[in-house]
Amino acid sequence: MSEREPIRGSAAEGLACPVLNDGAGERITLAHGEGGRAMRRLIADFIRPRLGVAAPQTLEDAVVLPAIVGPPVLTTDGFVVSPWKFPGGNIGCLAVYGAVNDLAVRGAEPIALTLALILEEGLPLTVLGEVLDSAASAARRCGVRVVAGDTKVTPRGATDGIFIVTTALGRLVEPSPGGAGLIRPGDRLLVSGPIGRHGVAVLAAREQLGFCPEPLSDCGPLLPAMNALRAALAIPRAVRDATRGGVAAVLHEWAADCGHTLAIDERQIPVSSEVRGVCELLGLEPLHLANEGTMVLAVPPEDCDAVLQNLREQPGMEKAALIGEVRPRDVVPVVVRRALGREQPLIEPVGAPLPRIC
């Protein structure tokens, strides 16, 4: 234990609490999660400054917020992505966008965010700093304040580096999407951009597949697009960010909720050449891959053009596309028309996609 005795942090880092320094830089120790001085200094000197303007003067366990007008909307999400960093983002911005996107697609404006960090003993402080910087930048971009937080440290091996849990509070702003129960035959199905980018980026980073160019995650905010749709009074019936399980999982959930058949056309679905290449090589279905800044929308037919036009004016959503329509319920809940014009059932993903043999 003597070699790994906690020592004082360097003055340059400004961290006057016990940290490990094994020559590879300062690291998180169990003391940082045990409620004493080490934890207090970590929060005061390291976490709070990095959350920058987004953080209030005091980072409370519980915070009293001003009264809000309209129904509150609440969401919570846990983030355990491995690796913590991937092309296009890291777990910090992912945790913020993930929670705020859940509010945005429900038609809510974010008010406040809480951030719980679960850190593995030995995590380099540089990693924590990068994650927090990324989270702070995402929060600023979404105009949401981090108002409370929590820090826990687990013994080495119990956490994969860093896990984050975010809870976001917002208020519903009318007019808002009513939800999947309102979807009816004739409605159009849209996606806001090329699909599967996050899933492929994380897969390529995790397995070090070495693709060139490196596939980039779509990790980003959906709030500006939802605000633009509201301003244009082009209100979808339902919107969902197509995270784990991808577009296929959203369509299946919607089909179950609305009781109709959702039919999409493979040829109209935007897929980037990077994602397509990876899927061809590994035998994966882009419709099953995760997205973190791409949404699926169901819109009344008369609003389809307006919604598409508004989406395409958003940075990063230039490739928003009409991908299908809603029909009266058939035997199959979700069908996809394949390249040769034949329709087939679109299966729900079973667990995580696994690499194929050949």
Place this chain on the structure above:
Amino acid sequence: MQFVDEFRDQAAVIAAIQAIRLRASRRWTLMEVCGGQTHALLKSGIADELEDLIELLHGPGCPVCVTSTERIDAAIGLAQRPGVLLTAFGDMFRVPGSQMSLAGARSAGAAVRPVYSPLDALAWAQRNPRQEVVFFAVGFETTAPATALAVLQAERLGIKNFSVLAAHVCVQPAMEAILGAPDNRVQAFLAAGHVCAVVGYRQYAELAARYHTPIVVTGFEPYDLTIGLLACIEQLESGRCDVQNCYPRVVAEDGNPSALRIVSQVYETCDRDWRGFGLLRGGGLRIRPDYAEFDAERRFAMPAEKAEEPGRCRGGEVLSGRIKPTACAAFGIECTPDRPLGAPMVSSEGACAAYFHYRGLRLPHSAAPRQVQS
């Protein structure tokens, strides 16, 4: 995307289908050997389009499917040993053994990890010298060169904690068994393009002549498949039984000599138990005694346990082309990709999985395709 889009061109595929319609004077029975072809034929709709003229019997070319339950149990047994990490291609994870799958074993605490290549398993062994890393080598001649290469690399780098549990299978003895069966109905083969990319197709000439059966080396994209089917029909209609290469951009007559060289350096043929076929003479590859230290079977004294194939699964009959997946009473009811009774329902090349995903819930005519318009 180059080398993909031009072989999915709708107009070219439709033209080839029309050529088949013009040429076929009757309904013929063909077998596509490879499970990848089965999936592509069903996913693209070509199988449905030509159903009245071509009966497709789905072949045994799904290495995951033909791997016997005993072999899967052996892999799980290794994974459960302390200090052993079992690595395998993702396809194997959900395939049921007699008690559980590799995924189930992992949930219960066994060390199992999916890899994209046997060289990834080797790299893992190099990084974790105190762990015994075993690669569960499943696959036809297509994957054998990569596992042979991993063994040669391990030897060259002096890596002592890496071994291979060989479950490789060779496709030609299975084709022979099908043609030689008294109830054989196969009139022509679409040979597996990627196997031929390694082994070539010269060796098929004797088989085609002996059983008077055309063998057409075929690829996996819709256009490749229709061209392969057309070649079969042309031959059958004109009474020929040639070996023909319809996948020349990938396959040469002598295959890939460098790949074959390293395979024969590391492996030797052996008899192997195939699900649906039983013991096939020369149906497998095992590691040569020269490389015994990399052979998991020799390295870990493994008990030879006999495992029963699951009784209600008719996967064996599906794999030998005797029945269609939908003829099995369990199909889609007791046996689904979520809860498979046998490998063909869960493998990405399994015929049952192809039927379940692309055909099992065949759409009624009322749901005929309509153009999506805004």
